[in-house]
Each structure stands twice: as C-alpha cells, then as structure tokens.
Amino acid sequence: MKKPIENYWRIRLNNLKEKLEENNFEVHVADTLESAPRVVQEEILPKLEVKTLSWGGSVSFVQSGLYEQLKDDSRYEVLDTYDKSLSPEEMLERRRQSLLVDLFITGANAVTEDGMLVNLDMIGNRVGAITFGPRQVILIIGRNKIVPDLEAAFLRVKDYAAPVNTMRLDKKTPCVKTGRCEDCKSPDRICNHWTITEKSFPKGRIKIVLVNEDLGF
Numbered sequence: 001m002k003k004p005i006e007n008y009w010r011i012r013l014n015n016l017k018e019k020l021e022e023n024n025f026e027v028h029v030a031d032t033l034e035s036a037p038r039v040v041q042e043e044i045l046p047k048l049e050v051k052t053l054s055w056g057g058s059v060s061f062v063q064s065g066l067y068e069q070l071k072d073d074s075r076y077e078v079l080d081t082y083d084k085s086l087s088p089e090e091m092l093e094r095r096r097q098s099l100l101v102d103l104f105i106t107g108a109n110a111v112t113e114d115g116m117l118v119n120l121d122m123i124g125n126r127v128g129a130i131t132f133g134p135r136q137v138i139l140i141i142g143r144n145k146i147v148p149d150l151e152a153a154f155l156r157v158k159d160y161a162a163p164v165n166t167m168r169l170d171k172k173t174p175c176v177k178t179g180r181c182e183d184c185k186s187p188d189r190i191c192n193h194w195t196i197t198e199k200s201f202p203k204g205r206i207k208i209v210l211v212n213e214d215l216g217f
Contacts, residue, residue, distance in 0.1 A: 019115030054098035056126030058107035060216035104134035110153035118153035142215025
C-alpha cells in the first residue's frame with residue numbers, strides 16, 4: 001500500500017466524522033492543511049448568512065491561514081480579537097462583543113473518538129461562544145487532538161495543551177517550569193473554565209473541519 005500513514009489517518013478521521021455527525025455536528029474533512037481554508041470558504045461560508053464574524057484564541061485557526069484571509073475581508077464586519085493595538089480594556093470589550101456575531105471561529109483542545117469536544121479556557125470567551133451566543137461556530141481541529149475518551153482528553157489538556165499555551169503566552173505559572181499542571185493559584189492561571197460539548201444544539205450549529213495534519217497544541 002502506498003502512503004500507509006495518510007491512509008491510516010484518513011480512516012481515523014472518517015470514523016470520527018461519523019461519530020461527530022451522530023452527535024449533530026456538521027463535519028468536513030480536509031486532507032491537507034492547505035485545503036482547510038478552501039473547505040471553509042467554498043463549502044461552509046456560501047451556505048451561511050454571515051454579516052459579522054469573530055474568533056477565539058486558536059493556533060490551529062492561525063496556522064490554517066484563515067485568519068489572514070478573513071481579518072480584512074470587506075464582505076464582513078470583523079471583530080478582530082487578535083488586534084494587538086487595542087488596550088486590555090478594549091480587547092476585553094471586543095471579546096464580549098464577539099459573543100453575538102453571526103459566525104465565531106476557533107479550535108478545540110481535544111476531541112474524543114466517540115465525538116465529544118473538550119475545551120479549557122482562561123477567561124471563558126472561547127468556550128462561551130462555542131456553547132451559546134454566535135449563530136454559527138466553526139472549529140478547526142487537527143488530527144493530533146483526537147483522544148480515546150474523556151479521561152484522555154483531560155490529561156491531554158492539563159499536561160500538554162495548557163502548559164504549552166502558557167509558555168506561548170509567557171505566563172508566570174509553575175507549569176512553565178515543570179511542563180505539567182500543578183493546579184496552581186497563580187494570577188496568570190489559564191485553566192479556569194472547562195466545557196464538554198456532547199452534541200451540537202441546534203443540530204449543525206457547530207461545524208467542524210477535521211484536518212489530516214497536526215495543528216496547534
């Protein structure tokens with residue numbers, strides 16, 4: 001067999017797609033990172049009535065190239081929550097406003113093989129938007145986020161995704177030095193709000209693009 005690794009992951013992703021669809025998510029599979037923006041721009045967005053859009057913190061979203069494509073797109077009123085020119089107060093207000101846009105885009109910390117999403121947030125704007133507020137949500141999820149079950153999801157987030165993100169954001173927490181969760185009381189703690197999304201409600205509100213490459217943390 002040619003390209004056994006690609007074939008292996010294609011099978012895994014298609015199996016996960018079926019489980020997620022059973023849980024009322026709309027699911028698309030992108031065979032490559034380069035094709036992920038096309039899936040969003042050509043397969044998802046044309047079916048939606050989007051006037052306003054925003055996003056939550058997601059390395060996967062940035063790596064996909066969608067951020068660069070959408071941040072200055074004149075078709076939409078864009079609330080750019082990555083705009084470094086904003087003061088902390090202005091940024092917080094923009095994040096609040098982003099909870100009421102037509103479309104919110106972000107990533108996920110983990111997705112279980114039976115089709116549930118697991119996320120952990122610092123201030124809660126990302127998980128809040130996934131749960132309720134924006135009319136439509138798109139999640140960009142790399143194959144490295146797949147885990148067997150909820151226990152594995154919690155472990156992945158606490159002992160990998162959270163410490164790495166803390167390092168990326170230059171936070172002053174113990175996990176920056178130890179590389180694992182210390183259940184700290186630091187003011188810089190980013191592990192504050194857990195969500196488990198078992199099903200999309202309403203059906204199809206949350207749209208997932210599974211990417212056959214490793215993305216984000």
